[in-house]
Amino acid sequence: MQSNKYLLLVFLLCFYAFAKAQQDAPAETIIDADEVAGVSSKEPYDPLRPAKAAFYGAVLPGLGQIYNKDYWKLPLVYGALGSTIYGVSFNGNRSERFRTAFKDRLAGRLDEFTRINEDGTTTEIxxxxxxxxxxxxxxxxxxxxxxxxxxxxILQIIEANVDAHLSQYDVDDDLTFGPALYFDDLGQTMNYGLSFNYKF
Incomplete structure (x- = not known):
């Protein structure tokens, strides 16, 4: 008998909550469909964005990455370009030193790779x-x-172009692909798999 009273009380509370939820909304919160403007969180598609990013990257290395708002890639671009330009300069200077020394030696002059000993003789390194x-x-x-x-x-230009293409790629939740885990009650085992879902 006591449990029936509690059951009736719970039923009445649920009914009361449902009835409260079904009350009409106040007039000031009702909005006509004409007043609602389409709000989208996505930026509009810009077909020239990849071309602009590639152009900016061609004008100044790293500018395409700045246009794409990928600021973290700037140290990579300038680090790669700086190290290769340093390699050009270092090896060019060394090649020129060896060339100048060889020309001096052919002309009979003392070059930087020839040492004069204390007794006046020369030693070629x-x-x-x-x-x-x-x-x-x-x-x-x-x-x-x-x-x-x-x-x-060229690679940083291509990267800016491809990144601009991919940044506008539509990745909404209508198409999902991910892991699926479910428990098999009959075999009492956990099953693993992949799930591919498309919402219309």
Whole structure:
């Protein structure tokens, strides 16, 4: 008997809460459909955005990344370009030093790789063949660093263009793909899988 009273009390409370929820809204909170403007959190699609990002990246390295608001990529762009340009400069200077030394030696002048001993004799640190090989080796490295610098420059333009394309890609929740876990009551086991959902 006591439990029936509690059950009736719970039923009446639920009925009262449901009835309260069904009350008509006050007149000031009702909005006509004409007054509601379409509000979208998405930016409108700009078909020229990738071209602008690529153009800015071509004008000044890193400017395409700034246009895309990817500021964290600037140290990567300038670090890669700076290191390759340093490689061009370092190897170019070394190649020029070996070339100048070889030309001085051919002209009979004292070069930077020849040392004068205390007794007045000279000692060559590098032979003529070593000077030629060093000049060629550092020139090849310089040329390689020039190609790598051009590659980094082109790569940052392509990255800005692709990032601008992908930043406008529609990734709403209508299409989802993810892991699925469910418990099988019959076999008392946990099943794992992938779930692919599309909402209309």
């Amino acid at each position: 590098f032979s003529d063949d070593a000077l030629i090989n060093g000049q060629d080796q550092f020139r090849r490295r310089r040329d390689l660093f020039i190609l790598v610098s051009a590659g980094v420059y």
